[in-house]
Amino acid sequence: MSHLSLLRFHIQSSPATFSPRLGTVSLTRQSENTSLEVHTPGLIASTSRGVVPHLSGDHTRASEAIRWVHVPFESFLELSPPLPTLHPGPYPTHACLGFPPTKHILTMSLRDPADDRDMPPNGNEFVSALCLRGVRKVTPDEWRDYVLAAQPDVLVALSDIPFTSGSYSQKRITKSIERSASWLANILRPLPGRHVSAGATPHFPNVLVHMAGGTTPVARQAFSRSLLEPLFDKEAEAIKPLNNLDQGVAGYTFDLAPLHKSLSPTTAHTATKNGPVAAIDLFSAPPAPSVIEQVVSLIRTSLEPLPATKPRFVHSASSPHEILALIRDVGIDLFDAHWAQRAADIGVALDFVFPAPTTGGVSDAAPREIGHNFYDKQYSHDFSSFADTLRSCSAEQDDKRPSCVCMACAPSRPSEPLKHSRLDEAPPLHPPVPYTRAYMHHLLHTHEMAAHTLLTLHNLAVLDTFFAGVRRVLSEQPEIFSQEITRFEQIYDGKLGVLAEARKTWTEVSLARGKGRLAREKEKLKQDTLGTAVELN
Amino acid sequence: MQFEVLATCHTTRARASRMTLSHGVTSLPTFMPVATQAAIKGVTPQQVEGLGITLILNNTYHLNLRPGIGVLREAGGAHRLQGWNHNLLTDSGGFQLVSLNKFTTITEQGAFFASPFTGEPTMLTPEESISIQHAIGADIIMQLDDVVSSLTVGPRVAEAMQRSIRWLDRCIEFHEKSGKRDTQNLFAIVQGGLDPVLRDECLNEMIKRHDKVAGYAIGGLSGGEEKDIFWRIIRQCAEKLPADKPRYSMGIGFAEDLLVCVALGVDMADCVFPTRTARFGVALTFNGPLNLKLGKHAKDFNPIDSTCPCPTCKDGVSRATLHHTATHETAAAHAITLHNLAFQARVMGQARDSIMDGTFPAYLRRFFADYFGDAGYPEWCINALRSVGVDLLDGNPDAKVVKGDGAKWEYSDTA
Known part of the structure; x- marks a missing residue:
């Protein structure tokens, strides 16, 4: 050693x-x-069987979180x-x-x-x-x-x-x-x-x-x-x-x-x-x-x-x-980051920032959820990017929200695609477009594993940005830190109702469309606390 | 579509060509990975793009059910929905109607089936199929055909073939009226089962529509028929189809099948095999498939293929590590999927280069020696390639030859 x-x-x-x-x-x-x-304060990513669930090596490496x-x-x-x-x-x-x-x-x-x-x-x-x-x-x-x-x-x-x-x-x-x-x-x-x-x-x-x-x-x-x-x-x-x-x-x-x-x-x-x-x-x-x-x-x-x-x-x-x-x-x-990664397993994209957003008369409103359950029907026609509190790569220049740098909100094109013959031409590069809620809704309901990949990358980035926000307040205005926590607790639902809702819909979809996925999932949960089972069919 | 044949093999019927579609250039022959429900299972479009893949396939039947035409239209098509900026092909939905739905009734008007979600009776007509494919917006769209299992015999085969011709005419008419001919290219699908006479009749009729279609597919195969019959039908169709249009062999994905088809004159093929087998822990290599779930890989710290440029092999992810994670972690499925897609692309890329160089027969001999040398050459491959002038056993007359479909597989630790 x-x-x-x-x-x-x-x-x-x-x-x-x-x-x-x-x-x-x-x-x-x-x-x-x-x-x-x-x-x-910062985060440590959790692994299952030695890998960050749902991420291939290139994704793990590319994630800044x-x-x-x-x-x-x-x-x-x-x-x-x-x-x-x-x-x-x-x-x-x-x-x-x-x-x-x-x-x-x-x-x-x-x-x-x-x-x-x-x-x-x-x-x-x-x-x-x-x-x-x-x-x-x-x-x-x-x-x-x-x-x-x-x-x-x-x-x-x-x-x-x-x-x-x-x-x-x-x-x-x-x-x-x-x-x-x-x-x-x-x-x-x-x-x-x-x-x-x-x-x-x-x-x-x-x-x-x-x-x-x-x-x-x-x-x-x-x-x-x-x-x-x-x-x-x-x-x-x-x-x-x-x-x-x-x-x-x-x-x-x-x-x-x-x-x-x-x-x-x-x-x-x-x-x-x-x-x-x-x-x-x-x-x-x-x-x-x-x-x-x-x-x-x-x-x-x-x-x-x-x-x-x-x-x-x-x-x-x-x-x-x-x-x-x-x-x-x-x-x-x-x-x-176990809980945030688990949220990705069950179809939730996190959407919260610290300090909590100041816009709107939040105090009277019902507490906000800390994320979105993309299984929910309300997202089936929603073509916006994952988070309201964070901006994606297609946001306007003067957008003041913190940016989400995950590969779902700011996909990066491969700099040099492989060539397999000399006839192959480098394809034209298009500006990256963030993935949408409607697409996630579709992928979750069709059991596509890529949904969990994108959600994992996103949730780790949101949590990382959250910690960066904590550090910024501690560094620039430590005197308001406690106040900001109180405000955060008032604005965001601490019961995490969105996770409970997502677990329910996740199970329903698995039962309806899973072809034995739920059985495999239970099998996996006997061993690991994180990740979903491989969709074999 | 622009389609330009760049070189033809001096011995076989293989050709290398360039196909330009609305979303860029794809060089042929090529293998098309299948993104059934607008996603290649577990990998992102950026990863697929990084593998040098420029043409993938979506399934009309599935996308029509989910997310549905409304969402596709709002999204601005399937390219936009899934973030894929390169070429896209959609099948017509005919095959899935038969393979996934036991209660489909075919009438002259169209296919009548019960929606798997609501149970409601639903009709898919040729016009409806093309209309859905217009909403999806794929660069290549397929006619609705009357698909019967390749094992079907009797008058139903002829009926299906003749109906496929009539449905082609309805698809052509609907497509021409839509004004989408500039951006979406309609392919005909040759049917006729395993009967050379019916195939010939279908070929004759469809070739008459030469100016109204952008390419031809060979359908109704890969349904469990004998390989010796399979390659003869492919040869018959590829030989007769016009040289100035791409030829697409549907549902072909084993490396040996791909190369035989290319030698017989096929330009494109698709199959879920490389991606599905990856999820079961099988990695494809030039020396045959590796079943990473087998105990013999548990302590093997070599990558799947040290010469492979895919992210998994380039990172040096070992067979042992994949043995530990395969079928348990989706991440392992993703890692092997990336590799298998790169493998398919390499097999076809090397075919393109060797056709350009005039060395395709030598490539075939080398590939088959590496892939089957120890396990034995499938007899049908030898026969198929002999029919176009390549003898795999040339210089190796004592090589082992196996009958049957000859697919190579790592079944168990003792095999």
Whole structure:
């Protein structure tokens, strides 16, 4: 791993422990002579089976929103040894999955952080992971070997998050934080034969720790404190030269899916005793404001004793409202885009900006939806581009809306089409025209996969633009940030009614026209939380 | 339409030509990918354009049902709707009426069927078909023909052929009155089943309409007939059809079928095969198809074809990675679709160049040796190409030859 360098995080201001913050994560690749920078608050794209769902490599690369990808490892457990560990050459996982090291930062965790389904219990020496061939037990030593071979830029230490049904006893929670700390210590052991030069670490350079403790504040506190405690004897020897675990940690990460599940008792999940598990609930609603408040408070409890200088990651946030609350009240730096990508799976084009638009007497009107369900009949004759709040490439010059640079709103023509014989002439280039809602409506109702491709590209771009808006306010007018969030919450429906509506129509169309697609879809959902099944006919 | 034959093969009947339509130039022979419902499954028009493809196909039957003529008219045609600025061909809907709809009744007036959405009785007449194709706005439009399965025998075959001639006349009349002849080009479809006498009668009649049609299609094949009969019908039609119009063989997509058809004088072909097979995880190569779902590819870090210029191969996406994602992730379908479309385009592009260079027979021999060398040459390909003066076994008399349709396929890990 000698070419893997340290992730650097620079916070612009020196904020209090819990306040919105502007920062930059940078990763310099000496061997590639490139430096990757991601401005925070910002997004990380989610993947399924190692790919950003619906995007071929050329699309993934061309999307400006995709700079950082999160790769759950568990699907690769189908093959032994797992595929990314076998790939020849440098940056094996990047190379294997088609993420150029010059463009993408890549994080790897064992499990899919959005997967909150019931699973067989973890043990003292293993985590239960899910792949197409069933549940696999992965030990901390195996995880260490896997990431040593797969060489992601950033890795998440194993942690013991219980996904068994029912509530968790104090004993179970204690076990959870003890295991998580011990598995972290395992991954922080010095690497065999690693040459320690200036700026390099003897252990894995960029290890994130998932903050354990579930919904029990004292447990979260205990876990955080355990990271700071000096270690002695054998334990200290094992992680030498580190004095405590936190010194080896590059950042803190929080999976919200299990928290949402525990805090929303109404959400029924089918329990299975021995897994493989039930399909993800397609109709799950976003967390209520009260749940978001509790999530904020739990995360603060975890972060309170820890240094504020390290980046903070949140996975499986489920709405822009929750993201804004976590930026404002905690100071979270990076969020995965899972919910926005899931919206593309079910036919929704996102359409919101931060700060919220000021035009119109919005206060009295019903809250706006954060996007459009293109399954809806109202779009069948609508030839406008995807978003009202963003302008497409065909907008007038003096249009003041922020522009959407996605390949649906601003398609780019190939600069040099292939030629297959010398008779072939370069075709005339026409000015690009944005894709229309009517076309999306048509593609969704005819089950054309290209709909999800264009929606994925669009939704990632909208979320990226949203974060750019957040950063702009934090940089230029930090004093109005809170006010703008309140205004955003007033204008945009936090219940995400459009997603619920889209899930319903998506299912109806699948039933009516799917030719077994729904069955395949359920099959896919047993494995992955993202992406739709391939339309085979 | 401008159609110019640039070169003809000194041995076979193959020719290279240039076809200029309202949306640009397409050089022939070419393969046309199928965008049934105004999208090539999973890929964007920009990606298709990037692959060097200049002519694709939409299906009239499907577009008439969804999004419907109203939306197509409002959009300004199918080109605008799907963001495709190059050439477009629509079929007439006749084939789908028969293949997709069990309850179609053919009368002299037209095809009578129940709408798959509402169940309402619906009539598709030749005039209606052309009118829909006018709304779609394709550069090449097809006559409505009376399609019977190629396995049909008896008087129905003759009846369908004769009705197709009468319907051609109605299509011509309607099309001429519409004033769209400058921008949309009507092709006739030769029918007559597997009967050379009926085919000949159809050819004679349709060739009489030479000045009123822009090109000719050979229909009613690729329906499960024996390959040995298939190529004889293609040869008969291609030989007789006038040299100054493009010839389009409908529903042909296997590489060996394409090259045999080109050698027999065909200029255009379409098929869902390369895109559909991609979704099942099959990648096409010059050494035969690879079924990437097979375990033998699970740890193979080579690209599908290291010489292929498609985005998937150029990126070095490995067979192992595609094995992991194929049939699970739509992204894998997209990646293999891009490759397969590039493969079809390369097979035909190399045919064009070799025809221009006078080396087409050598190209045929090389292609078949690479593609079938180990598995055995399909006998029907040998027969078909011998009929136009190319002996695939020339210099290789001991080569393995297989009977039947001879299509090459990776069935299992042990095969």
